[in-house]
Amino acid sequence: MAAPAVAVPRTGWLTLGRLRAPSAETVIFGAVLAVVLYIVAAPGLFLLWSSVRATEGRLPFEAGVGYTAANYVRVYADPAIVGVLVNTAVFTAGSVGIGLGLSFAFAWLVERTNMPGRDLAFAVIIAPLAMPGMLSAMGWILLLGAHSGLINVILRGVLGLNGEGPLDVYNVWGMMFVQGLNIVPTSFLLLLAAVRSMDPSHEEAGLAAGATRLQVMRRVTVPMLTPAILAVVIYQIIGTMEAFEVPGVIGLNAGIFVLGTKVYEATHTSAGLADYGLASALAVLLVALALLFLQLYRRFTGNAERYRTISGKGYRPRQIDLGPWRFVALLPVLLYLLLAAVLPFLILVWGSLLPFYQPPAAELIPRLSLRGYERMLQNTRALSAFGNTLIVVLVVTLAVLAITSLAAWLIVRSRVRGKGALDFLTFLPHTLPSIVIGLSIMLVYLFLPAPLYGTIWIIAVGLVTKQLAFPSRTLIAAQVQIHGELEEAAQVSGADATKRFLRVAIPLMLPALVNTGLWVVMHSMRELSIALMLYNQRTAVISTLIWNEWSNGRVADACAFGVVLTLVVVALAATGRAVFARPVSR
Amino acid sequence: MRRLAGMALTLALAACGGTQQAAPAGPAASSGGDALSQLYQAAKQEGALMVSVSWQDDQWVPLEKAFSAKYAGIKVERLEISPNKGLERIITEKAAGKVSTDLAGARLSEMKQVVERDLAEPFDYAGVFGVKPEMIQNENRYVVAYHNASLVTRNTKLVDDASAPKSWDDLADPRWQGGKIILAEDADDVFWGLAQEWGKDKALEFARKIHDQKPRFSRQSSETTNLLIAGDAPLAMSVNASSVVKYAEQGAPIKATGVSPVTVNNNGVWVLKDAKHPNAAKLMAGWLATPEAQKIFDSATHRSVLFPGTDTGHAKMVRELGVKLVFEDPAKAAENAAVQKQAMSIVLGKR
Numbered sequence: 047m048a049a050p051a052v053a054v055p056r057t058g059w060l061t062l063g064r065l066r067a068p069s070a071e072t073v074i075f076g077a078v079l080a081v082v083l084y085i086v087a088a089p090g091l092f093l094l095w096s097s098v099r100a101t102e103g104r105l106p107f108e109a110g111v112g113y114t115a116a117n118y119v120r121v122y123a124d125p126a127i128v129g130v131l132v133n134t135a136v137f138t139a140g141s142v143g144i145g146l147g148l149s150f151a152f153a154w155l156v157e158r159t160n161m162p163g164r165d166l167a168f169a170v171i172i173a174p175l176a177m178p179g180m181l182s183a184m185g186w187i188l189l190l191g192a193h194s195g196l197i198n199v200i201l202r203g204v205l206g207l208n209g210e211g212p213l214d215v216y217n218v219w220g221m222m223f224v225q226g227l228n229i230v231p232t233s234f235l236l237l238l239a240a241v242r243s244m245d246p247s248h249e250e251a252g253l254a255a256g257a258t259r260l261q262v263m264r265r266v267t268v269p270m271l272t273p274a275i276l277a278v279v280i281y282q283i284i285g286t287m288e289a290f291e292v293p294g295v296i297g298l299n300a301g302i303f304v305l306g307t308k309v310y311e312a313t314h315t316s317a318g319l320a321d322y323g324l325a326s327a328l329a330v331l332l333v334a335l336a337l338l339f340l341q342l343y344r345r346f347t348g349n350a351e352r353y354r355t356i357s358g359k360g361y362r363p364r365q366i367d368l369g370p371w372r373f374v375a376l377l378p379v380l381l382y383l384l385l386a387a388v389l390p391f392l393i394l395v396w397g398s399l400l401p402f403y404q405p406p407a408a409e410l411i412p413r414l415s416l417r418g419y420e421r422m423l424q425n426t427r428a429l430s431a432f433g434n435t436l437i438v439v440l441v442v443t444l445a446v447l448a449i450t451s452l453a454a455w456l457i458v459r460s461r462v463r464g465k466g467a468l469d470f471l472t473f474l475p476h477t478l479p480s481i482v483i484g485l486s487i488m489l490v491y492l493f494l495p496a497p498l499y500g501t502i503w504i505i506a507v508g509l510v511t512k513q514l515a516f517p518s519r520t521l522i523a524a525q526v527q528i529h530g531e532l533e534e535a536a537q538v539s540g541a542d543a544t545k546r547f548l549r550v551a552i553p554l555m556l557p558a559l560v561n562t563g564l565w566v567v568m569h570s571m572r573e574l575s576i577a578l579m580l581y582n583q584r585t586a587v588i589s590t591l592i593w594n595e596w597s598n599g600r601v602a603d604a605c606a607f608g609v610v611l612t613l614v615v616v617a618l619a620a621t622g623r624a625v626f627a628r629p630v631s632r
Numbered sequence: 633m634r635r636l637a638g639m640a641l642t643l644a645l646a647a648c649g650g651t652q653q654a655a656p657a658g659p660a661a662s663s664g665g666d667a668l669s670q671l672y673q674a675a676k677q678e679g680a681l682m683v684s685v686s687w688q689d690d691q692w693v694p695l696e697k698a699f700s701a702k703y704a705g706i707k708v709e710r711l712e713i714s715p716n717k718g719l720e721r722i723i724t725e726k727a728a729g730k731v732s733t734d735l736a737g738a739r740l741s742e743m744k745q746v747v748e749r750d751l752a753e754p755f756d757y758a759g760v761f762g763v764k765p766e767m768i769q770n771e772n773r774y775v776v777a778y779h780n781a782s783l784v785t786r787n788t789k790l791v792d793d794a795s796a797p798k799s800w801d802d803l804a805d806p807r808w809q810g811g812k813i814i815l816a817e818d819a820d821d822v823f824w825g826l827a828q829e830w831g832k833d834k835a836l837e838f839a840r841k842i843h844d845q846k847p848r849f850s851r852q853s854s855e856t857t858n859l860l861i862a863g864d865a866p867l868a869m870s871v872n873a874s875s876v877v878k879y880a881e882q883g884a885p886i887k888a889t890g891v892s893p894v895t896v897n898n899n900g901v902w903v904l905k906d907a908k909h910p911n912a913a914k915l916m917a918g919w920l921a922t923p924e925a926q927k928i929f930d931s932a933t934h935r936s937v938l939f940p941g942t943d944t945g946h947a948k949m950v951r952e953l954g955v956k957l958v959f960e961d962p963a964k965a966a967e968n969a970a971v972q973k974q975a976m977s978i979v980l981g982k983r
Contacts, residue, residue, distance in 0.1 A: 183851075402882060599875060
């Protein structure tokens with residue numbers, strides 16, 4: 047009797063006679079979905095649930111707290127919300143526009159041209175990611191403050207002006223400019239791998255047909271990078287809408303209130319408990335927007351054939367020779383590096399050498415000392431915090447890369463039902479305030495019989511939850527660029543799903559994986575809100591240590607930690623690029 | 633699906649309050665030396681103590697050393713955490729019946745939440761330790777460890793003695809308009825003191841005047857102090873007296889003005905009802921209110937209570953300013969919280 051035929055219908059189930067066994071793809075999908083659901087479900091459900099709890103002066107789960115629509119009424123029926131949403135829309139559009147423009151230009155210059163110092167530029171462009179948020183926000187005040195900001199002091203000296211200024215950032219333009227600069231490192235990383243992996247034959251065909259470089263850029267390069275660009279736009283729109291550091295530092299002084307300010311106010315009260323109900327009702331708007339954007343993303347990238355830049359035909363990404371213009375190309379990069387990385391870092395260094403911060407002046411040089419660094423080295427908690435950070439960062443990075451690379455592959459490549467849900471779930475944590483994630487995880491592991499509470503592993507769980515969104519966006523965009531024929535060839539040759547993933551998808555995604563890994567490392571080091579909720583006296587990490595030094599007025603010590611952290615991250619980024627970046631032909 | 637149901641069940645259980653631990657037995661209350669001795673013996677039997685306070689190393693370590701030298705045999709651990717985050721954690725842990733803290737730090741604003749939930753264990757600190765009764769509040773549940781006096785402070789390079797403001801009304805002078813005054817978003821507590829002294833309406837009117845001055849804002853008090861010192865603004869509306877002393881000693885160009893009245897906020901500790909080591913917690917709480925602990929705290933951190941008759945450097949410095957101190961009244965905690973929130977909304981321009 048002949049053996050029954052083996053067919054692979056759309057649903058991914060194998061039909062063996064009357065038996066239906068799931069395919070390897072379906073099993074992998076089920077496992078990944080279960081893991082992501084486990085990670086994301088608690089904070090997601092907690093957000094929805096607490097948004098309808100009467101949480102003024104209470105935590106959502108406390109006895110006597112009833113259900114209510116009051117949080118939504120307080121937010122959306124307040125006449126002020128219209129102004130807040132308009133401000134948010136303007137702030138977000140401007141910031142994302144500035145950030146996207148700069149990061150695209152930098153990604154193209156670093157990956158596709160012979161601009162000098164590309165490797166160092168890569169490390170320094172992403173270096174601001176290492177700087178803890180509270181220090182970088184303070185850095186902007188110390189740089190741009192009307193009276194004593196370093197840039198204004200220099201400009202007044204050069205231009206012979208008196209009084210204050212001339213730069214005044216306390217307006218919406220200042221907010222957009224600073225936030226735009228802030229989002230460059232993440233956007234740069236997201237775009238970089240996509241730019242790197244482009245098959246240049248499409249551009250060469252355009253040039254051969256007589257188009258100018260600018261025309262090729264506009265009509266070939268940018269359209270082919272649509273998935274990556276859209277991924278940046280979606281990620282940064284949500285992130286900027288929730289941002290509170292720039293709106294807190296600059297917007298507050300400009301009288302401009304945005305959504306992020308309101309979320310911050312609800313979750314950071316001067317006294318009493320955070321209002322989780324109000325914060326959650328605000329965040330629900332972001333969740334709804336995320337759903338909408340993801341739908342739009344799938345519609346735009348649905349006809350994926352036009353975006354495939356990595357195919358079965360051999361190709362080598364080639365550098366564009368800018369000629370003498372390569373030095374001119376360096377100027378905007380240097381200006382960005384100066385404003386966003388070098389000056390804030392020098393402010394940190396200066397601050398670490400004084401007992402209290404003063405604007406740079408020659409008369410202070412005799413007062414400089416390394417006391418902040420000496421105290422750091424003598425601080426036994428610092429050594430333990432560095433050790434904890436190392437372990438957490440390693441575990442979180444590996445876990446996030448494993449989950450999101452699998453998820454991205456399944457979302458783009460597989461035909462299983464439910465991959466849209468997986469796409470949404472991996473992005474969902476980006477819309478959840480960190481403090482909501484922290485409290486929900488604390489609650490879950492206090493009740494579940496899993497020995498995580500009070501250990502560094504609960505911090506790791508929190509960080510994995512928060513960090514899923516960016517890697518998933520980046521790796522999905524990277525997967526969209528890869529032509530399916532490569533895996534089809536492997537399948538025809540007998541490779542099962544596991545082999546196709548490990549031996550075809552992963553090597554082709556490697557540039558994106560490296561960049562994403564670096565991003566996860568840096569964000570894990572600086573993530574504060576979740577760590578503050580979940581740490582204890584034995585599980586402090588670097589971010590909580592810096593926060594405690596900072597909030598207790600020990601500026602030199604906080605800056606010293608910040609300097610060391612930034613140097614470590616720059617070294618990691620430079621090493622990662624040197625070791626893993628594939629040489630590009632000339 | 634099962635995990636979702638499990639999560640829903642845990643949340644439902646949490647809403648019902650979780651499990652309760654039986655409080656460990658302590659010594660019978662009696663007065664003075666005997667009671668203190670009994671308390672120490674009971675604490676020694678417990679052998680450990682977990683403290684959650686916002687105090688940093690240079691504030692905590694001298695206290696811990698002195699406590700351990702006086703009351704040997706008790707291993708002390710500390711979690712550095714802000715009072716409101718610490719309270720959130722305690723409430724959450726209590727819902728699961730897994731409280732890890734014995735002694736927690738709090739301001740009076742947090743104590744309102746603690747008392748409402750009946751989280752704190754009362755104890756006769758005044759009787760056992762012989763400390764001043766005004767240092768023990770909320771019906772023997774709260775021990776005041778130190779006071780924060782919020783002073784109007786100037787950068788001495790930008791504002792000299794002659795032009796420094798002499799009263800709160802001076803802050804409304806047009807010469808301080810346009811970013812010349814800096815205050816932290818979380819420094820709203822200065823307004824309850826003004827309300828207690830002037831009445832609510834006048835305090836809110838003053839908040840409007842400050843709003844009209846277009847002040848600069850920072851997110852936290854520590855940022856305010858650093859920006860003042862850096863010369864980002866010449867005046868700060870609310871800087872802790874201890875910070876003024878600390879930075880001035882290091883040569884920072886910072887000095888308190890004599891603007892009066894001055895709001896004085898309580899900072900203290902309370903013992904959890906379900907604490908694993910309640911006697912050790914009571915021992916430390918009561919000890920913190922003693923003149924011995926107050927002197928150690930003062931010499932290490934320039935902090936102490938400011939009640940009349942307190943003989944510490946911190947108290948002397950504040951007395952020398954010649955300002956009227958407005959102390960927090962626990963009975964008015966809710967009222968104070970409402971007025972300070974309302975006032976800050978006005979200053980921020982939200983109303």
